[in-house]
Amino acid sequence: MSQPMLEIKNLRKVYGSGKAEKVAVEGISLTVPRGSFFGLLGPNGAGKSTTIHCITGIAQPTSGEILVDGVDVVKDYKNARTKVGLSPQEFNVDIFSTPEQLMDFMGGYYAIPHEERWKRINDLITRFDLEQHRHVKFQKLSGGLKRRAMLGRALVHTPDLLILDEPTAGVDVEQRRDLWAYLKEMNERGKTIILTSHYLEEIQYLCNEIAIINHGRIVAQGSKEEFMKDGKSVEERYLEITRADDKEQK
């Protein structure tokens, strides 16, 4: 059996201390198989973004272990980070930079040599139809163009694991479909993708593995087929599971 692309063991993340202490994630364990399209679902504040932040280095895990392609993200963080690309939910960019500069700087941070980096940037700009906007400041782009620029930035170093946190928020239907086609094609070529989204039809269309986080814990995990047994949609199953868990928590 091949090495999973991502293994999370007993992840716990606590923000603040004393009276201000808030447990965001409590003992999450998760395995993302290599080559899978993995949907991470959960209500707002459930712990999805915190988990992603711990994987990528934006947050420091309080305890537990995270391995990306077998590499520990805390002990060997530099090596682990070369394997991950992130398109975050919020636009964490210098808004005065252009899409081309965003990709150039990020590719540079990931130590991609100049020639290779610009070949990659030009490919991504073409692929995401950003040619006319490559020199436009990020702040002047529409929501959909911003998302595409963020995705380009996440892909510029050709990561093994691509993490997409709400990548289609604010994107119109046509562009969303186009993006879906691209993501599906990338996954079919072997890229492991983790996707969080509030559009559950998106998860149902794209993902083959799904996990649900609620109140900082994994409350369900399995293949899409397992989720959709009894003829239910992912959305119906999601609501069933989270509502039952909410009742239990009360």
Place this chain on the structure above:
Amino acid sequence: MYTNWIGLYTMFRREVKRTMRVAVQTLLAPVISAALYLFIFGTVIGTKIDDFAGVPYISFVFPGVLMLSIVNASFASASSNLYFMRFTRGIEEMLIAPFSYFEMLVGFVGSAIVRSLMVAFLILAVGMLFGAVSLVNPLAFVFYISAISAIFAMLGIIVALWAEGFEQLTVINTFVITPLTYLGGIFYSVTFLPPLAATITHLNPFFYFADGVRSSMIGYSEANALIGVVVIGGLVIVLATLLTYLFKIGWKIRA
């Protein structure tokens, strides 16, 4: 573990782009300030003063003016760069990238040094127009300029990490750096001061910064050079160690 040279070079490149984007504020403003200092203290007042330490007063003042500009440029560059990145969450770009904590420090400090060197070259050019530039020890000059830039870049980073608002970003500059710089003897000789004030001045690290730059440019020194090198080297080591630790624990930048 490999060194991320391309990543570091990219950080420097990005800072040059950022500097050029607001060149009026980052390059032109310090040049105008320096030109005014040189005109007033060098040409208007300086011509009424006899040669000092064997050189015209303008040549005595110029190293201090240059140092003042470098201090301001490196502090402003580092503090605004990092604070802006915290404010816009652009810092996350750095956190997810393969930089060691020490490389992050080198990247931020090096970027600030790049900007302060750009300012320094322009002010040297202005100084040449006023006939105020001489250089008796180029190696020492490069050492003092680089070390002073690094010290104030690191102070700028600490302030950028600590600050919770734009006002706090200027507090240290206004209430600590500016007074200590002006009281560090950039416009006057410590021999002009009463004994107590002269003794206190010797406790001001900025006195050693100004004296070091001046001695490398005109060969005149009022401080013990060894103490100066120890103060400057000690500050570089202490601040670099502190900041590497702060980056490692992710103080104010990593949740």
